[in-house]
Structure formats: C-alpha cells, structure tokens
Amino acid sequence: MTKRIAFLASDVDVAQSAREALVARYGNVSPRDADVVVALGGDGFMLRTLHSTQHLDKPVYGMNRGTIGFLMNEYGETDLLSRLSEAEEEVINPLFMKAMDQSGAMHEALAINEVSLLRAGPQAARLKISVDGRERLEELVCDGALLSTPAGSTAYNYSAHGPILPIGADVLALTAIAAFRPRRWRGALLPKTAQVRFDVIEADKRPVMADADSISISDIDWVEIRSEPKVQHRILFDPGHGLEERLISEQFT
Template sequence: MSRNIAFVASNTDVSRKARAELVALYGDVAPDKADIIVALGGDGFMLQTLHETQSLRAPVYGMNCGTVGFLMNEYSPEGLIDRLFAAEEEVINPLSMRAECRDGSVHEALAINEVSLLRAGPQAAKLRISVDGKVRLEELVCDGALLCTPAGSTAYNYSAHGPILPIGSDVLALTAMSAFRPRRWRGALLPKNAVVRFDVLQVEKRPVMADADSRSVRDVVSVEIRSEEAIRHRILFDPGHGLEERLIREQFV
C-alpha cells in the first residue's frame, strides 16, 4: 500500500474539521487516484461512500465522526499509516432491488444493508413472499418486511428483532416488522443466492413503499431482491475490531 489516501467527509462540522486535520498530516488525492479511501462520519456516510466508490479499486476505511459507527473505526489522527497497513479487509456483496410500481415504472437500486418494504398508509400491508419462484407465504399481514445482508443484520433488521448473521455466512435474513398474521412468524434464513420476491396484495387499499439503503420507491406492486455477486465492497477495520468480531460481540451485550 502506498500513501495515496483520499479523505472524504460527511457534511458536519466535526467531520470537516477531522478531514482538514488529516489532510494537513497526510496529504490528499482524488478518490479515483487513491490506494485507499478514508471516510469520516457515521454509518450512514459510510454506506454513501461505498455506493459512490463501488467502481473504484480502493478499499474504504472509516473513522467515526458521527453518532453511529458500527462500520467505522475509532477516530484518531496519529499513526494512521500504520493502522492502514495493519487493517483487516472484509468483502461485502450488496443486494439488488428491482421494484415495479402501480404506474408500470420499474426502479432498480443497490443496498449494502437491507431492502425493506413498509406500509405507506394507515392499514397494515399484505404481502405474498416467494423464494426462487416458489410461493412460501401466501399472505403476511404486517407493518413491513426486510431482507438483509450479514453486514446489515445489526441495523434495521436487529431493531425488528431479526437475527445477527456472522459476516462469513452465505445467508440472508428475511424479517417481518410487527407481523399480525401469521402472528408468531418471525422470518427466515435463506441462502445467499436465493431470489426473493414480494408481491403487494390490495395495492390500492394498502399502499406499500420499498427502500434500499434510504433510496425509496412508493406505490410498489412487486419487489424482487437478489445478492449482487458482481459488486464487491472492500471495507477495512483495525485488527481485532473487524466486522466479524463486531457481529459476535453485539450478541453478548
């Protein structure tokens, strides 16, 4: 690894100040010229940076300047070069979402954490769930449902009481939010290569929106989700604090 580092920061005073401090110490190059990209902010900015740099060869090392930093390392301006040399790399494949809307339009997006479907009106959503072309649940009455990657399993999925997935596991978590019927259905674990389809039932009476890492689509009638193996997000962590360790540690707090 050379010393060609690109520093990118979220739009906060703390992050901008941190960037100025680091640039003064280590210099700065454009992301497309960098050997490594250092993202300064919280998890939301880390996801934004990964999406924006997915076509570049450089891995991303995050330092926490926000309120949530599960994907970030501790901020410290000293000894950064040594930390980058010692960092452990994790590779994450995003999910691809293909959503069809009531007006016939089709929207595609990528999600590093999860794709979620949420009711967009006063009444609960009704969803039919198919896996690899086979209907597995004829009707799920709920506030919503999501499909997440291991990297995203501690985010929205965990708040919805879904399972935490080890980063090395080739599985996805399908989790319901406030399921009314089947009342005790808590979701499923699916192979990473599974293709999951949600069909929205009673679309006019019970409107539903879809969201892929905060990219929202309203009035969906169907959503198809699969793992996008062709895209590899490379994330760097300090030794002993990698994503796998964090996922395990999170289950014992």
C-alpha cells in the first residue's frame, strides 16, 4: 500500500530543493493526514520536527540535507517507498525540564537530546546537584553541566567528554562542562528514573542559563529534570543504520 507522506524541510536551499523534487515524485499531505513524516535537513531540524509532531504519534524518517545527520538517513529520491517499508523504528523518550528563573517565573520544556546549564557571564557557574531529593554534590564550579539521554549522548554530551550510551540503556549521563572544582569530576551515570535538580549558587552574581534542545531560559535559580516516559518519539532508520549501530560505530571512528 502506498504510504501518505508529509514532507517537511529546513529553510536552507538544498533542503527546499529536495522537498520540491520529492513532492513532485510522491505527492504530499499534511502531517496530520500522513502515515509517515519525512524530515529534510540536519539534526537540528529533525529535533524540531519531532517536537512539532509529537502530538500526532507519527513515525518520522529523516534524510540528511544539512551539516550533521546522526539522526538522519542518507538522501535519495528514487527508492523512498521501499526504504520506508523496510525501515526500522526506534522509540525514544525525551527529558522533561522544569525551571524557575530569578524573577520567580516557571518554565517547562521537553528535550530529546539533553538539558544543559551554561554560565551566562564571565565567572564560572556554581551548581549544587541533587538526585532524587538527596544532595550529591555540594558545589560544582564549572562552565556548565548537562543531563543527556542515550539518543543525545553523541551530541553535546560527547563533546564535553561524556560517555556514549547504548540506545536501549535505561540510564542518563550527567556530565560536567569544563569542571574547575572538583577538578577531576567527570560526571555520573544515573538510572533513567532519576530526578536531577541543579540549584544555582550566587545566581545574581554568576548567572546561568538553561537550554532544552535550543529552548533557552535565562537567569535561572534552579532546574529539575527527569525522563518523560509518557512522550514517545518514533524515528525510522534504514536497516543496519539505526541508532544502536550508529552509537557503536561512533566509538570506533
């Protein structure tokens, strides 16, 4: 049976040109009426597509028309229907972030890759870290810290020297960014069910921002993060090129 496809593309010319060619060949419907959503761009656009379509419970198949394509498949026009029929589905859960800024305003966001805290001034951030209500690190002096899902462990987390996590692992990676004190603290592996809280010490003097998949909150006072099992993102990959294989391959390149 022919699949009804919704083609979405980033704003860059190469992605828009690809969308025009694919729509001419396969037709196009709205994401709500589609059997599958095809996202054309890089990983950033893929994340935006997953967020914007999460309420539809539709699988998303990405094709790389951007600079980074860890979540994407190779681009091709001629055999898309057979690739979609043979694609393997990965289901991932995002992180839920709840943050309060210094004005007392509350903010909420979902993050597929990671939630990161970053210093927003010239001085290092000072963070207190608690896990499931228990203080675990009285003070981390750093440029920042992040909590990553397995799907996001090869992104910012990996650049910050955090561990690569198998996609099926029920763990989260807590990673320091340029830790100054404790100088050798590299972070921790936490169960997926853990709730992590960061309290900003001297928030007025050492401002910190929080970022959840590019949704940024300035001048935060504290942040709580946990996995959100009620939200499921369905991502399609060509056989033999799923997230599990990519995570393993990344460690041998």
